[in-house]
Amino acid sequence: MKKDLLEVLVEISEKMNSMFELHNLLPAIINIAKEYLGVKRISLMLIEDEMLKMYAHAGFEVEHASVRIPLGDGIAGKVAKTGVEVTMNKTDISRDALGYQTSSFMSVPLKKADKILGVLNLTDKEDDFFTEDDVKIARYIASQCALGVDRFNMYSDMRKSENLRVIGMLNSSIAHDIKNLLNIVSSYLELMKMEDVNPEMQDYIDAIFSEVKRIHGLTLDILDFSRQSVSIHIESFKISDLFNEIKKHAGIMTRDTDIHVEVTVLDDLEMKVDRAKIFRVIFNLVSNAIDAIQEKGTVILTAEKDGESCVIRVRDTGKGICRENIGKLFQPFFTSGKSKGTGLGLAIVKMIVEAHCGNIEVDSEEGVFTEFTVRIPYNYESIKELHK
Ligand SMILES: Nc1ncnc2c1ncn2[C@@H]1O[C@H](COP(=O)(O)OP(=O)(O)OP(=O)(O)O)[C@@H](O)[C@H]1O
Ligand SMILES: [Mg+2]
Known part of the structure; x- marks a missing residue:
């Protein structure tokens, strides 16, 4: 016996209250709708990447x-694009999009406020005719489905941000411990430096000391990143000195390869910025550039003055970046084509550059080149005064 409308409405609200996962909820609702409205076929399609994708059907x-x-x-597809519902009764449409013989058809958008989430399609009513009440019920069912989809999306976003929060907490607690342990290592190294050791050993101690300082800085970056705030400690230095230091490190990284790192300082600016952090910005970009070159190629590092800014460019002749990935580069945890990438490098780079009131841009052609352009004030102190 056919259910009455009240029974159907109660059944739908019960499903809404007991099912959260879309792959359970949506098929359950459309099955109720199919039976009550007496249609041969029903489908629920959701919008994803500019396409309507079948989600549930009967x-x-x-x-x-x-x-x-x-x-x-x-x-x-038109209903999904315009949000305007379509009803066709005993029309001359003989086949629907999937090639089925069709006599009546209704397509209703799933909407959340002004946003269209998908469509509910009903095909072949038993008596070939959708009444006004049928249309109203289909609208109600579509609105319930939209509610379910929206609730599920909100829930997934919450779950994602909760996961990120936990990862952030873990990161910062590990970074915090490493930072403290490195302080101890640094103190011992200082003591060793004071001992009467031979000059060769002294060089080794200096090298270990400078690397420990660098790891210490990195852990501070991670802490900054977890707190989403960057502390800036200004130092004065020549950009050419920083570039030479980078070149020395890059030389060690590219030893035994056919990758060349070239450095050109067009204006040897006196910088007043956070030296350690800007070092990490350039070093991250150069490391990525080296990673992007498969066998043989060049990384060109340049610096020049533009008004109050120092413009630093890191260009490589590596594999380039596809259009689809360009927009995702600076997102935390975005990594592609690397077995050991964490995807934090560029997110930290952006954060440091922006903390210096600067900006970063990227230009690339797949298989040809990639160029990152960093623009920061060479005297952050004076800019900071202006921003107060
Ligand atoms: N110069 C470049 N050429 C080609 N692809 C690049 C270049 N720089 C960055 N990318 C792409 O951007 C992605 C993100 O870079 P990012 O530095 O944030 O992370 P990662 O290098 O993968 O990991 P890590 O956290 O260790 O730096 C890289 O995985 C790579 O696919
Ligand atoms: Mg990287």
Whole structure:
């Protein structure tokens, strides 16, 4: 016996209250709708990457489970694009988008406020005619589905941000411990330096000391990153000195390879910025550039003055970056094509550059080149005064 409307509404709200996962909720709702409205086929499609993708369906062949329709294509695609519902009764449409013989068709958008999330399609009503009440019920069902989708998206976002928060806490507690342990190592190294050791050993101690200082700085970066605030300790130095230091390190990294790192200082600016942090910015960019060169190539590092800014460019003849990835580069944890990348390098770079009131841009052509351009004030102190 056919259920009455009240029974159907109660059943739908019960599903809404007991099911959170979309792969359970949406099929359950459309099955109720199919039975009550007496249609042969029903499908629920959601928008993802500018496409309508089949999410739940009843009455279709199994192979239609993975149907995708570009927004704007066919009736469902148009409804998804415009948000305007379509009802066709006993029309001359003989086949629907999937090639089925069709006599009546209704496509209703799933909306959350002004945002269109997908469409609900109903095909072939038993008596070939959708009544006004059918249309209203279909709208109600679409709105319940939209509510379920929106609730699920919100829940997933919350779960993601909670995971990130926990990872952040873990990172900062580890970074904090490493920082303290490195302080102890540094103190012992200082004591060793005071001992009467031979000059060669002294060089080794100096090298270990400078690397320990660098790791110490890195852990501070991670702490800054977890707190989402960067502390800046200004030092005066010549940009050429910083570049030479980078070149020395890059030389060690590219030893036994056919990768060359060239440094050009067009204006040897006197910088007043956080030296350790700007070192890490350039070093991160140079490391990425070296990683991007498969066998043979060049990394060119340049610095020049532009008004109050120092413009630093890191250009490489590596594999380049595809269009799709360009927009994701500075997102935390975005990494691609590396087995050991954590995807934090560029996120930290951006954070440090912006903390210096600067900006960073990227230009690339796949298979040809990549160039990062960093623009920071060479005298951060005077800029900081202006921003107060
Ligand atoms: N010069 C470049 N050429 C080509 N791809 C690059 C270049 N610089 C960055 N990328 C791409 O951007 C991604 C993100 O870089 P990022 O430095 O943030 O992370 P990562 O290098 O993967 O890991 P890590 O946290 O160890 O730095 C890289 O995985 C790489 O795919
Ligand atoms: Mg990197």
